[in-house]
Amino acid sequence: MLAVEGLVKMFGGFSAISNVSFRVGKGEILGLIGPNGSGKSTTFNCIAGLYVPTRGRISFEGHDITGKPANAICHAGIGRTFQIPRPFHKLTVLENVALAAWFGQNRTVNREQCWRQAAEALELVGLPTTPETTTEGMGAAALKKLELARALASQPKLLLADESLNGLDPSEMNQAADMLEMIRRERGITIVWVEHIMGVLMRVVDRVVVLDHGEVIYDGDPHGAQSNSAVIEVYLGREAAKREEARP
Numbered sequence: 001m002l003a004v005e006g007l008v009k010m011f012g013g014f015s016a017i018s019n020v021s022f023r024v025g026k027g028e029i030l031g032l033i034g035p036n037g038s039g040k041s042t043t044f045n046c047i048a049g050l051y052v053p054t055r056g057r058i059s060f061e062g063h064d065i066t067g068k069p070a071n072a073i074c075h076a077g078i079g080r081t082f083q084i085p086r087p088f089h090k091l092t093v094l095e096n097v098a099l100a101a102w103f104g105q106n107r108t109v110n111r112e113q114c115w116r117q118a119a120e121a122l123e124l125v126g127l128p129t130t131p132e133t134t135t136e137g138m139g140a141a142a143l144k145k146l147e148l149a150r151a152l153a154s155q156p157k158l159l160l161a162d163e164s165l166n167g168l169d170p171s172e173m174n175q176a177a178d179m180l181e182m183i184r185r186e187r188g189i190t191i192v193w194v195e196h197i198m199g200v201l202m203r204v205v206d207r208v209v210v211l212d213h214g215e216v217i218y219d220g221d222p223h224g225a226q227s228n229s230a231v232i233e234v235y236l237g238r239e240a241a242k243r244e245e246a247r248p
Ligand SMILES: Nc1ncnc2c1ncn2[C@@H]1O[C@H](COP(=O)(O)OP(=O)(O)OP(=O)(O)O)[C@@H](O)[C@H]1O
Pocket: 011, 014, 015, 016, 017, 034, 035, 036, 037, 038, 039, 040, 041, 042, 043, 196
């Protein structure tokens, strides 16, 4: 469904990502992980149309989307969440999501459809669908759900979920992971989940791509990643990797 090939992004003379390639199959949940500064957000932003890649190719459902702007990427069927939710606080929760349905589908749906799709998205993430609910007093977990509902309202085929667990406590993290799994199950949406908290993610992803210094160091099943010495090294340090290798 999504193919990223030889992606390079330079900021001046610095390569934030130097050679990133991976594929995402329809219906998959892929975890894109790596330590701080490994290039996850840069890769994500190249796919979502916030950055124009320096080199490489990104294709979605067989169409070249490299360098297309964010609105065109969204209209093509790729929805995204942001690490820091920034809803319009002057609008109600339902209005926030209805607006995302309207602009996310390039204004091709009518008003009634927008309200209905907004209510469906809110229901799916477990937020109130009542027209008078405001964003006032919403905590981190509820704001993340609203962010997810806004992305879902644009009716994406592929959802790019950016560090959805940031700022959540352990039980909220588990709920958020379960929710992504439920979204795939209920809506058949393919998901790329960018995250740096490895544990919870491993439970629900089908495959992980691990980045380090802007390159892919592992692409495979989650269990394999947990025993892969290169992955252990970047997460826990060289000594932990040696101990792991020495284990009988
Ligand atoms: N706009 C920019 N200008 C210059 N350097 C940048 C820019 N954005 C990212 N970088 C650098 O590119 C590298 C990759 O950053 P990126 O944010 O993609 O990593 P990340 O894996 O998402 O990290 P984190 O988990 O901390 O969000 C880092 O060294 C970062 O400092």
